[in-house]
Amino acid sequence: MPLPFFRFTITFFLISFSMHSFGSDLSKQIIQKVTEYKLYNHSQWHRLLHYKNDSLKTDQSLVLSPSFFISPNGNKSPKDELIQTIKGFLEKEDLDNPNKHAQCRFPARFLWIKQQLSMSREIPKVQCLNFSKWIKKHQADDISLILASGYLDNPASLYGHLLLKLNGTSKISPLLDTSINFGADTGATNNMISYIVNGIFGGYQGKFSFAEFYKNNMLYGEYEQRDLWEYKLNLSTYQVNLINFHIWELLNTNFQYYFFKENCALQIADVVSIALNVDLYNNQLPWVMPQQVVNALIQNDHVQETVFIPSRQSRFYHKYQQLSPDEKSFINDYIASNQKRVFLDESDMEDKSFIINTLFDYYAYTYSGSEYKKVLKKNKHPLLSVQAMLPVVTSLGSEPSKVAPDESQLPVMTRLDAYSKSYESGLGLEIRPAYFDSLNLNFGRPNFSSLSMLSFKLNLAKTGAYLSRVNLVKIASLAPSPTNIETDNKNSWKVRLGVEQSNLSENSTLTVFMEGSIGRATLLTKTSILSGFIGARLDADDLLSFVPSLTFISKPSKKIAYKFDVEYRSTLNKINDSHFVSSAEMRLGLNKEWDVRFKAEHNLQTKIQVSYALFW
């Protein structure tokens, strides 16, 4: 039944009814109508209760806390919960403890039901002191979704993080606006194995928490060097209130935490979708990523503005690029100097404040975290002392800008290829659930790096179909510095773990393998990189190989990118098996949803292939 007719019916009913009867009779009549028109099946009601219906859970709420439900069956029966909720809303106020009234405990449900039934005069007025105090402090004018970019140095942060910002909650500064996080309650243990196992397999419970936004800004931007992207959402006042009120309902509410699915991305998306009443991820897939939620919001036109909040590292590189060669040289010399204060005092730099602020950024980003204090005295104090005596800084030039991550190619890939080897031709199918490779259009991600999990490739030849590769994990973190500061050049590294044919020869069989390499990467131009690695490979045949490698990647424009890779696989216990493995690959296409690639590779045999990929 169309909702407007339902609403009209209920409104008419209430007006006529309220003239004749009150109390429990009113409750019965409303419930009868609500049941008749099956309001409990409304998708927004299910969203308010965090119900999920997928292959593993059928019509069950993700909320674990009994206090989140009024009905004993509330986590399984949206009908029972709606009936009990309406009864609760119509109960008389308990003057001794008004905060326990259903209207006070569930203000978002109250708002939604009132809107659905267009009722107001018939409902008892309740003084919700605790909620009123809370909402006065956390009432938003509008709401932003914040995406913290992922970074490869922490396995837990590969895919980024999502949080909400309640704009306008502080009249003093946006830095003090309330932000909403969802996180696992990991306790005080420091055991990394325990974190991994519990995080992946549901050993932790998750909770929502709130804090001033500056704490997130400090954590991500100052300490972890992760850019933030603020997506200001297109929401009506009613929708803002619905989210705002629902956050109150979620305080002290527990969920099961699963790293790959029931994570921050899913929970934050679920809160936003209560107001929008749209799905922001595919619930049938076994994972949810922050980027997918952002993309869904943009595709559905729910984002009105995107704001880049740069990390210290981004701010440092942006300032450094604006320096003259002499100023860059000055910075290098200052960092190397043992007499920093003297060095500063004697310098005749024109814009000393700009240079000092560039150095502030350099030290803050390079020595963030626990290392910071060790170098603080020696390096930062002279800068503070000198800057304190200089005139007030009115401008530090332009702010950094970057293309937003939602412009990147989408994270899930299906690639079809046609290949030819000397002894076989055929078709290939590769599935990569996540996330990106070095030739993708990468924005808000490390541009030349790659991150892939649980990808696999099937080949179909005349002899039949066979599995040629499974990458459980494949990460290449290439960290070239755009500066020529020696201490700014970090190590790059590669890790790969899976099952593959160890070479392209006809008699090659699948083998379990593990590879790890460490090296350095250097920018040859702004768009090309050369990296060198030394590493080792261990496979199931007990073959330990020494694998030095070189990789050249160039991305001269958004439409084209290419990569050359050469590796010498020196097998330590089978000298005669040592050989070169090389490949050349080119990507064509300027689209988030597809690309075309040409690839040639040699590993005892040569293979050429052309492929077409869909990203979704």
Add this chain to the structure above:
Amino acid sequence: MKLHTLVASTVVAASLLSTSAMAQNSVNPWKQCGIGAMIFDDNSTAAAISNVIWDLGTTAVSSNISSQDSCEGLGNNVAAAEFIQNSHAVLEEEIVNGSGAYLSAVLKMFNVSEDQMNVVAQNVKQNFAKVVTSSEYENLSDTAKAQTIYNVMLNTAKQA
């Protein structure tokens, strides 16, 4: 807090604040509102403000300091103290610059109006210059630095 940092803190505070300043700041939010309990002198501020281990949602940031009973009625000064404690590394840079979002936020918490902002920020810069150019400042612990910044800013704001 280690003894030498306590001594250094005392020396800096005593030498740099006006005689009336300490009397005006009769409330110490670090002692009365539990801020000190959150801070681990030998760890980074990041460790103190968050327990991030798993991303995709383990940013379980807590912010219950200002709700403690001992802080009731102290208004924005407690929030300012917590803010300074967590962001003093950024704040000291903005103070010596004489401008910045963190600096403005604290001054607003100390009831400095938009009209007065630039003048007060410049005064804070001048007063802090006396602190930061002393050799004692660089030897202070993070908490002692935060308290020093708090006192300089509060007293400068009060004089506006």
